Amino acid sequence: MFGSGVVSANEPGQPPIDGGAWSSALPTPGVALAIGAHPDDVEFGAGGTLATWASNGCTVHHLVCTDGSKGTWDVNADLPALVARRRDEQRDASRRLSGERAGEVRFLGAVDGELEPSVGHRIEIVRAIRELRPDVVLGHDPWKRYRLHPDHRAAGLLTCDAIVAARDPHFFPGVGPAHHRPAHLLLFEADEPDHVEDVTGSVERKLDALHAHESQFESTMHAADAAELDAFDQRITERLRELGGPHGVELAEVFKRISDL
Numbered sequence: 001m002f003g004s005g006v007v008s009a010n011e012p013g014q015p016p017i018d019g020g021a022w023s024s025a026l027p028t029p030g031v032a033l034a035i036g037a038h039p040d041d042v043e044f045g046a047g048g049t050l051a052t053w054a055s056n057g058c059t060v061h062h063l064v065c066t067d068g069s070k071g072t073w074d075v076n077a078d079l080p081a082l083v084a085r086r087r088d089e090q091r092d093a094s095r096r097l098s099g100e101r102a103g104e105v106r107f108l109g110a111v112d113g114e115l116e117p118s119v120g121h122r123i124e125i126v127r128a129i130r131e132l133r134p135d136v137v138l139g140h141d142p143w144k145r146y147r148l149h150p151d152h153r154a155a156g157l158l159t160c161d162a163i164v165a166a167r168d169p170h171f172f173p174g175v176g177p178a179h180h181r182p183a184h185l186l187l188f189e190a191d192e193p194d195h196v197e198d199v200t201g202s203v204e205r206k207l208d209a210l211h212a213h214e215s216q217f218e219s220t221m222h223a224a225d226a227a228e229l230d231a232f233d234q235r236i237t238e239r240l241r242e243l244g245g246p247h248g249v250e251l252a253e254v255f256k257r258i259s260d261l
């Protein structure tokens, strides 16, 4: 099931020569932690996969790095109210995605647009990994080329750096109960995806969770009315269909998979 071109973070030196093989369908983890830059990023990047796992018994936790305070086109917006609303929307999205398997929703609270891969933020993500003890961590690919939004890069770097620190006991001793090593890291919006998950049975829950982010209908989803929201749903579904086709899957999300962490 897993190709031989697996990237192992524990193997120093030269890369494998037979990279490029795709893997599919990780075993359902007991616990997953999904880390996004903004409220809604995780639903876009991995919502179908998380909903599928939750329906199979996986507890799904969320960590959102920024406060989402730039997420409006309204120049007169009440920004503290927007931040509070977006936190509520993210909690609602988590429940829509994972139902009774919805876990914690944590917020780092960095200012939207100004997230830095700082040691302080890294420590908070290390704490989350050590406390929540996920088998799989999901996050942005920080090496996605030509991506303009700095928060997505920073959130991806923080995710990778926090895994390196969380797994070993001498990094930040005293942060969290004990060191913890997840089994897999899945990077969404990946520059070079090599792993596919079948989300045919969970696309409705992915879309329902995206719809929880009502404050983003106008700006992110270009869905100012019901007809446009329906068109948004069709665009998302069509993209998942395009991704699944080459793998013989009706609807799919794809990732860069890093295992043997």
Ligand SMILES: [Zn+2]
Binding pocket: 037, 038, 041, 152
């Ligand atoms: Zn984002």
